[in-house]
Amino acid sequence: MASLPLKCYFLGLLCLVFFINIEKDSAGGKVWEAVMGTCSQFKDCNKYCITNGFPLGGFCKTLNPTAPPFCLCKYT
Secondary structure: OOOHHHHHHHHHHHHHHHHHOEEEOOOOOEEEEEEEEEHHHOOOHHHHHHHOOOOOOEEEEOOOOOOOOEEEEEEO
16 A cells, blocks of 8 residues: 555646646647546547547656556647
8 A cells, every 4th residue: 555655746746747747739829738547547548538528639658757657638
């Protein structure tokens, strides 16, 4: 069982990625990335994002070398 500090670190990491991870879109606007969960939870991350209201789709990304990849949905 994970200790409380480890859980807080993991939660903080997810919040950091959710709120701060901004990249430039090809049109010059800002594209945000929302963390949906680990990629193992989804058969197709991109399709999941599109069908759940994220028209820009999604992708899997490793946020930490020791953590599994996460499904990130893109939105503006």
